[in-house]
């Protein structure tokens with residue numbers, strides 16, 4: 147850690163380095179190396195990679211539209227994409243107009259995203275000083291971990307849940323303690339409390355509504371967890387689709403609470419990458435120091451501001467998706483090999499039953515141009531998750547499921 151500045155050092159002189167041709171004003175910066183001298187002649191690229199990253203399994207992202215399109219031999223517009231909880235209505239029309247009229251794309255964006263944070267303050271009722279924007283909520287999850295965790299520190303999550311917490315923890319050299327949810331996907335507060343006492347994790351990631359099942363966390367449960375000596379990161383990526391309100395304003399009261407939100411789902415801006423978080427003032431200060439200066443692009447900030455200028459569009463799209471979620475849930479209940487769970491979000495988790503295989507179901511639907519997500523991990527084996535689309539997407543999905551019955 148730190149910098150050794152040889153030009154100002156009293157213990158090193160540049161003349162002591164062989165072939166040193168540095169000019170007067172040039173600085174030579176040396177970082178301490180951990181590569182043993184005897185290995186220097188046998189270097190390969192991965193010698194330089196941090197030890198814990200050499201064992202990291204890559205994150206499994208969904209395939210981009212173009213790749214999917216060529217693999218399935220279908221045009222992108224002929225693929226029904228219900229695998230990544232995207233918002234099929236896209237953003238309000240003002241967003242495309244705003245992107246088309248960007249005046250200074252050659253100038254770096256505002257490192258403080260001032261316009262966007264002012265708009266978010268109006269939208270949320272929480273003052274801009276508590277708000278920091280990022281390149282998606284994903285960036286903020288990683289930024290929080292980089293600010294909070296030392297290698298070897300512990301975090302807690304409650305699977306099944308969003309797998310980026312585990313992934314980012316691994317990248318940051320942290321250990322993940324998993325306290326599984328109960329069978330109905332509710333949190334096991336008693337076990338969480340015991341594990342906090344015994345293992346002393348630094349932070350817990352909670353998701354409400356939870357991805358992949360769509361359950362929400364009661365205020366009572368959240369309050370109990372906030373009493374524990376742990377930083378609570380509450381991920382509200384899907385909060386708009388539920389009937390509960392955001393807890394952003396709680397960060398003024400609880401010094402150990404961070405709330406994350408995103409434009410990806412609510413405003414149909416997943417491709418433009420804009421997320422934001424509400425933080426206690428005692429924490430946000432360090433995130434400002436550690437973040438990349440230009441983390442929110444000009445296009446991302448302009449798009450998010452334009453989206454917030456049309457709250458009626460956002461409300462109508464949300465209402466359409468919530469209505470479609472209820473219709474889809476009822477229809478899925480009638481499929482003999484699926485057991486859907488009620489959801490407060492824009493997706494529905496289904497157990498795959500009656501001898502049908504979840505992976506095969508996903509593959510068969512993909513061949514028909516309908517993409518869904520399947521799960522085959524320890525915490526969730528034999529399940530699929532279907533994002534809520536437009537009514538015509540539901541109709542095509544149901545037609546395909548009938549063919550497989």
Ligand SMILES: Cc1ncc(COP(=O)(O)O)c(C=O)c1O
Nearest residue numbers: 282283284308357383408410421
């Ligand atoms: C629970 C949860 N949090 C965060 C994200 C990432 O949001 P963003 O697109 O803003 O990075 C997702 C994306 O699917 C998610 O499911």
